[in-house]
Amino acid sequence: MNKVLFFVILWAVCLSVPAQAQKFGYVDTEFVFSKMPEYQKALGEIDKFTDKWSKDIQDKYVEIEKLQRAYQAEEILLTEDMKRERQRVMSEKEREAREYNxxxxxxxxxxxQKKKExxxxPMELVNRAIEKVSVQKKLDFMFDKASDFVMLYTNPRHDYTDYVMEELGLDGASKGTPGTNPANKAITNPK
Known part of the structure; x- marks a missing residue:
């Protein structure tokens, strides 16, 4: 009898507690970042550092190539000790270039490290905006459409990209998908 009463009470409790679905959404951070001036500026800085470091490495290899050509041109005139010394210098320069690279x-x-810095x-700005939108819209989960997490299908009604863009003060009008979250639009033509 106690078991039956327990299951009846458990069943009544389960029915009386409304089922609460978890709300989720997603953001296309790749699109958001493409519209952020801070992100574009950071990319420009990264490109400058990349170009400078690439040139430094290229200069090291040009120097090595000059040493090799000079060695080849003078090889028949050099003593064995001189040859070994030049080869050692070239090997050392090649090792330094590889280590620097x-x-x-x-x-x-x-x-x-520079990219991270x-x-x-920009990452903090986007993360704060995503968090604020998630709290405002009472979302339990927010996914990133641009991440490695594969989203095989996304319903545009769960796309909160425009809200994040709005929170950041960015114009999202040129996005190739619907402009605003249709789940939050008023129905103007019910059928």
Whole structure:
């Protein structure tokens, strides 16, 4: 009898508590960033650093190439000790160039660190805007359409990109998808 009463009470409680669906949405951060002047400025700075470091590396290899041509031109006139010394110098220069290349463009190198530093401010702006929109719209989850997380289908009514753009003070009118979230539009022509 106690088991039956327990299940009846449990069933009544389950029916009396309204089911609460979790609300979610998504944002196309790639589109948002493309419209942000701060992001564009950061990309320009990154390009400047990349160009400078690439030129530095290229200059190192040009110097090595000059040493190799000079060595080849004078090789028959050099003693064995002189040849070994020149080869050692060229090898050392090549090693320095490779190490510099790795230090700049390698895993978590200078370029990675510079990108992280320069992208921090735009990322924080977007994250704050996403958080504010999520709280305002009472969303439980917000996904990034531009991330590695694969979204095979997205219903435009869950697209909150325009709200984030509005929060950032950006114009989202040129986006190739519907301009505003249709879920929040008033129905003007009911059938």
């Amino acid at each position: 790795n230090r700049v463009f390698g895993y978590e190198g200078l370029l990675f 320069l992208m921090k401010a």
